[in-house]
Amino acid sequence: MKNKKAFENMIHGIFLMLGLIAVGCVLLITVYLVIAGIPAIREIGLFKFLFGKTWESTSANPSYGILPFILTSIYGTAGAIIIGVPIGFLTAVYLSKIAPQKIKAAVGTAVSLLAGIPSVVYGLVGMLVLVPGIREIFHLADGASLLAAIIVLAIMILPSIIKVSVTALDAVPKEYEDASLALGATPVETYFKVSVPAAKSGIAAAVVLGIGRAIGEAMAVMMVSGNVANMPGLFQSVRFLTTAVASEMSYSSGLQRQALFSIALVLFLFIMLINATLNFFLKGKKGD
């Protein structure tokens, strides 16, 4: 009997350990990024690092200012949201409220497919379709630009926005809509003036999730944005926070390498902020 108890306790302990591994991983990532990221910021100076306008890591007199990367990431994400959210949101309203069951299932499948396509495939198609297209339309020397990155990101965040918004809209109580219809509102008016406000925290969560996806994307953006450390302009060749880390890591050393870790730390802080906002919206929904 005693043996059995000890055995059960051991099993309990094993499962507890497995459960704590996720927590351990989060701690590991945080600690490693902080340890690796702090030294360069110390050496360069926090203000000079965050607000310096030039990044010349390989020149004889290197300067490490990541303001161009930060602004590019913010502009790129904002652009993707401005294009992607309206399309995703309207698609979600149609799918959730108007579409017949069969169309809903078919478009739903297409959207999950869009979510499953690897980011390098987006990058490849962007490289060979978008980049030459932008060069031709706007008569530029090179089409690899912030605009190309924005379009690719807008497409890549569509599935998350559609899926989360559809779930939120599906959960709106039928009574709300029935009451609005009974008062004489037409179906379309009901969807936009009753159902959407009722699902607003879920839709907000979808937008925040999209922001997270867009700011964290590296490979697709690296392939279409031209990857030069310019201050952002719509037709400039630009570099994002993610691509700044990825593009120099393979050949960097010394302070340059440490500065790359610091960039990752800045990116990580952005993501943590976004996660906290996401949790705020999702928890708010549960509290209703």
Next chain:
Amino acid sequence: MQNSKISKARKAYISIMKALMWLSVAVTCSLVAFLIIYVFVKGIPNISWGLLSEKPSYLSGKIGILPDILNTVYIVIATLLIVLPIGVGAAIYLTEYAQNKKLVNIIEYAAETLSGIPSIIYGLVGMLFFCQFLNMKTSLLAGALTLVIMNLPTIMRTTQESLKTVPQSYREGAFGLGAGKWRVIHTVVLPGCVDGIITGCILSVGRILGESAALLFTAGFAHALNGIIDGLSSSGCTLTVALYVYAKEQGEFGIAFAIAAILMILTLIINLSAMLVEKYFRKRRNV
């Protein structure tokens, strides 16, 4: 009848909103159709038996992607073998054992945080921790371990969701017959959550196949042809990383599109099987 009474402004609002919705759906659907057709048209003519069955050789200048295919298979197997016990175990702890609500919240919050971290950060920490600190060098195993952390939340979530659908009366019945907790778990609870585990596996395989940023610095770029044991301990390029290298650094767009078409077919298969599995288990549960 109803329409005749509403004002012009409202009518305009309704038709504009309807038109915008139609437009958005059309944009979304045509994007999906364009991507699939474009990649297939550009890629499938470039797929040949030689490409699939050989390794690249500098002597003959031929390019083959067999090593990349094998590396992808190795990394999928290694990742799933490691992440399954951890993820399923964690889910069992959360639903079957944990009594402390605070601890459950902490673990769930950690899993949520993990699923929000971008893959480039996983790649960086994987490089620092597995490749340098644990001295694994750039190897498939280091890549696989990095992917384990990335996919842990997925497996935990799907398993947890299906554990919640195992009826409480099953557990009570087993306890009532005198079974210990472990016996209840491995004879009653685990078989009941097979569907969640399989769904989690499919989702993870999809994510591993599509992952590139996390593997750049952890698994490396080598195209060597290895068995699974040697393969895991040496540097190796997966299909997505190979696509990136061929497209961005070598300008071999034909090869890149061939790989893209293969990845697209795999994505289609994964989505389809996820749907079928869900349908199958839902049917079985209702019987």
